[in-house]
Amino acid sequence: MPDWLDIAVRVILFIIILFLLTKLSGKKQLSELSFFEYVSGITIGSIAAEVIINTDNRVWHGIIGICVFALFIYLVEIASLHSKKFRDYVEGSGTVIIKDGKVLEDNMKKEKYTTDELLQLLRGKDIFDLSEVEYAVLEAKGSLSVLPKKDFRPITRKDLGLPSVNEKEPYTVIMDGEILDEALTTTGKNRAWLQAELDTQNITIENVFLGQIDTYGTLSIDLFDDKIQVPTPQERPPLMLAHLKKCQADLELFALATKSESAKNMYAKNAKKLDESMQKLLPFLKD
Amino acid sequence: MTVSSNVKQCLATIKTIESGLSTLAINSGDEKAKRLFHEQMLVMKEVKQDIMNRVGELEREEDQYKGF
Numbered sequence: 001m002p003d004w005l006d007i008a009v010r011v012i013l014f015i016i017i018l019f020l021l022t023k024l025s026g027k028k029q030l031s032e033l034s035f036f037e038y039v040s041g042i043t044i045g046s047i048a049a050e051v052i053i054n055t056d057n058r059v060w061h062g063i064i065g066i067c068v069f070a071l072f073i074y075l076v077e078i079a080s081l082h083s084k085k086f087r088d089y090v091e092g093s094g095t096v097i098i099k100d101g102k103v104l105e106d107n108m109k110k111e112k113y114t115t116d117e118l119l120q121l122l123r124g125k126d127i128f129d130l131s132e133v134e135y136a137v138l139e140a141k142g143s144l145s146v147l148p149k150k151d152f153r154p155i156t157r158k159d160l161g162l163p164s165v166n167e168k169e170p171y172t173v174i175m176d177g178e179i180l181d182e183a184l185t186t187t188g189k190n191r192a193w194l195q196a197e198l199d200t201q202n203i204t205i206e207n208v209f210l211g212q213i214d215t216y217g218t219l220s221i222d223l224f225d226d227k228i229q230v231p232t233p234q235e236r237p238p239l240m241l242a243h244l245k246k247c248q249a250d251l252e253l254f255a256l257a258t259k260s261e262s263a264k265n266m267y268a269k270n271a272k273k274l275d276e277s278m279q280k281l282l283p284f285l286k287d
Numbered sequence: 288m289t290v291s292s293n294v295k296q297c298l299a300t301i302k303t304i305e306s307g308l309s310t311l312a313i314n315s316g317d318e319k320a321k322r323l324f325h326e327q328m329l330v331m332k333e334v335k336q337d338i339m340n341r342v343g344e345l346e347r348e349e350d351q352y353k354g355f
Binding site for chain 1: 290293294296297300301303304307308310311313314315316317319320323324327330331333334337338340341344
């Protein structure tokens with residue numbers, strides 16, 4: 001076998017092996033590299049590279065090396081799943097860098113972090129002033145997690161005392177002009193409904209690049225042809241709110257205008273009902 | 288416009304709201320929102336019934352404006 005063919009075969013073989021091994025080890029390997037995973041990743045890569053290029057090495061030796069290494073990592077991961085102590089030792093644990101708004105210099109020294117690096121990590125979290133931080137931990141994977149002081153946290157509905165509203169995640173039901181039946185079923189709709197929705201907007205399914213259904217069952221779409229204007233689907237709820245307000249005002253007016261006592265009471269009662277109903281619906285109808 | 292036609296217009300709007308709430312109740316994914324929309328739809332139904340009765344009374348009073 002000529003050298004070039006030998007190398008080509010080795011490359012393909014090792015790509016397959018590495019692919020299978022990374023599939024086995026899961027997503028964790030990619031997202032948060034602990035020290036141990038970092039080292040093992042590099043080592044496995046080097047073994048593969050060495051065996052591929054250096055044709056004097058036997059392929060089997062490389063495969064055995066990689067497999068044993070992967071097996072070892074696998075065992076370590078299984079063990080760290082079961083024991084917290086082991087996990088802390090192998091993968092490391094977070095170090096508190098800022099507590100009660102004060103920087104813990106000793107811990108920074110232990111982690112060999114300079115002030116510049118700390119400020120840089122804080123800036124990455126959109127914090128430029130140290131006084132905004134209440135608590136910060138340097139995680140095992142090297143990122144900084146920051147808890148800003150209450151005054152500097154983003155305002156929420158709860159802060160404003162608004163009634164709580166829960167929204168479900170939107171589902172993508174059309175992608176590149178293809179209907180995704182699984183997502184469509186999850187939302188409790190079917191193809192006929194989707195077709196009817198598209199028909200009301202005079203759009204063919206082939207022209208839809210992306211279609212999503214939100215928590216209130218409205219379909220929002222993006223077309224391939226950007227020149228076509230799509231009406232905004234949020235029209236209905238605000239319109240309903242306007243209708244409610246109009247009706248409520250009408251009823252109050254009728255209550256004032258009528259001479260019949262019983263009708264006056266009836267109008268006033270219903271105006272109050274509408275008002276209460278409006279208060280309850282407001283957080284849902286307003287975006 | 289007469290009182291009667293104003294009340295009828297209001298009745299029509301209430302019907303719009305009722306059907307809109309009904310649609311939202313069916314389409315919403317969140318259980319809490321679904322229930323709220325449904326409850327408010329029932330409130331609209333009560334209001335609608337009251338106004339419908341009133342429309343009947345008005346038609347009896349102003350016979351010349353008898354409509355649908």
